Amino acid sequence: MNFISKYSIKTFLGLLLAVILFHICIILKIIPYNIAWGGRLTNDAEMYVFETISILINIFLSIILLMKDNIIEHKLSDKVINVILWTFFAIFVLNTIGNIFAKTTFEKLFAILTGLSAILIWNIVMKKNTTNR
Secondary structure, eight states, X not given: OOXXXXXXXXXXXXXXXXXXXXXXXXXXTSSOGGGXXXXXXXXXXXXXXXXXXXXXXXXXXXXXXXXXXXXXXXXXXXXXXXXXXXHHHHHHHHHHHHHHTOSSXXXXXXXXXXXXXXXXXXXXXXXXOSSOO
């Protein structure tokens, strides 16, 4: 794996850790949940479900990145890992577009985060891997 891919993975893992901590702060009610999910959450029960799902998805993506960087031993082929990453790339691109047209400035700022995530995934998947699986 080349330098750009390794740097992108480490940067993205740091970003994902920050996002997970953000969602934990929402669950702990340090941050109000009405600023997340477009202000669509109406009660604590919804918040717990959405935040838990979000944390699990971010943990899953982190594990995939650790597999891509061969930090975690795995049996998945690089092709399967890349398909998963391309799927996340598409989600981040669509989410960026949605955030750009969001109603609140806070949500619009998330376009930076999701756009950066898409760029990092692009760097990770498009750079040639020196080890084949």
